[in-house]
Amino acid sequence: MQFPIDRFKDISTPFYYYDLSLLRATLEIINENSDYPGFHVHYAVKANSNPELMRIISSYGLGADVVSGGEIERAIECGFDPAEIVYAGVGKTDKEIRYALEKGVGCLNVESLEELEVISALAEDCGIKAKVSLRVNPEIDAHTHHYITTGLAENKFGIDKSRILEIARRCVADPWIEFRGLHCHIGSQITIEDPFVALCERINDFQRQFEAAGIAIPIINVGGGLGIDYENPDENPIPDFQKYFNTFRDNLDLREGQELHFELGRSITGQCGSLICRTLFIKNGVNKKFLIVDGGMTDLIRPALYQAHHKIENISSDSTEKAMYDVVGPICESSDVFGTAELLPITHRGDFIALRSAGAYGEVMSSRYNCRQLPGCVLG
Ligand code: LLP
16 A cells, blocks of 8 residues: 655654555445345444545445444434444444334344343334344354354354344234344354355355244345454455355345345445554564554554554655564553554654554444544545
């Protein structure tokens, strides 16, 4: 990626830099490769709710996948059609449910019988029939990081698969509920095809059970989870969407007129964003050199929280002379480390350091711990 370093010189660091041409190119590829009957892509707003990015995403005709009243509001402000919003989450408040009903949100993804009962009562109270999908826990191992896998039995998410039919019957019998379909999500940063194939097979099973019970499933929502290449962002700036969508086209037995929804987050915004920091000090330790930057875990928490690695580049220097550094931030926590034993060009105070592939779950997860300012944002 080419960074506009001259523009960066007058801007205070740290900040997120978003390459909007890469975002647009990604969206074009998504639209080209999901052009099958019934396929609809929803953008998972939790990955990045920056309004400028969201306006671009809505302009490509995607729907939105949200998890709070605040995200519903943000999505509508940024041009998403409320009917194309799907609303998930294990802990929706009464206020949020009423707001979703009043705004005409396309579907509430329900995670328990207890939640369904509350939605039905609130729908009756508002005089608005609630459109509902049931989130089923498909119990599929996504082989991703423990903290971001969601489809296994011990997770708090979704309804146990042995109870799904009984709860669907409850939906169909309820005059205040319109049963829209089934929702699943097996985890995030999935870079192999097998878990998605297993998910398709599991959904095919559900379809057979529902058909035998005489219950139609208008919409199947397979969640998100497609991963990105964190180690080679320049070689693989856009994930293999063709392969991803074809996996579902080839393995899922969709019925005539059935809709297939996707909720993609990381794969849409991940590669277009970088956290840009400046080097404060090169500190010579006893056995190593520390490259101390002005951005830290309050700006990008993924390395501290998930032991994630974002590619680190010195974008001020193209020197071929290299040295090994531990790249750390200024926060008073030992986990405030972006990388250990990173081979980088010889780095000096003032050099710009880019943490790549930070466009998803980066800016949105920043905090004001240590009374720090939130990171800024520069669009390219
Ligand atoms: N749908 C549901 C129900 C989800 O829970 C998620 C993500 C998505 C869609 C979007 O998944 P994606 O396409 O972005 O993988 N903060 C963590 C990731 C948490 C993912 C939470 N759920 C990280 O930084 O890796």
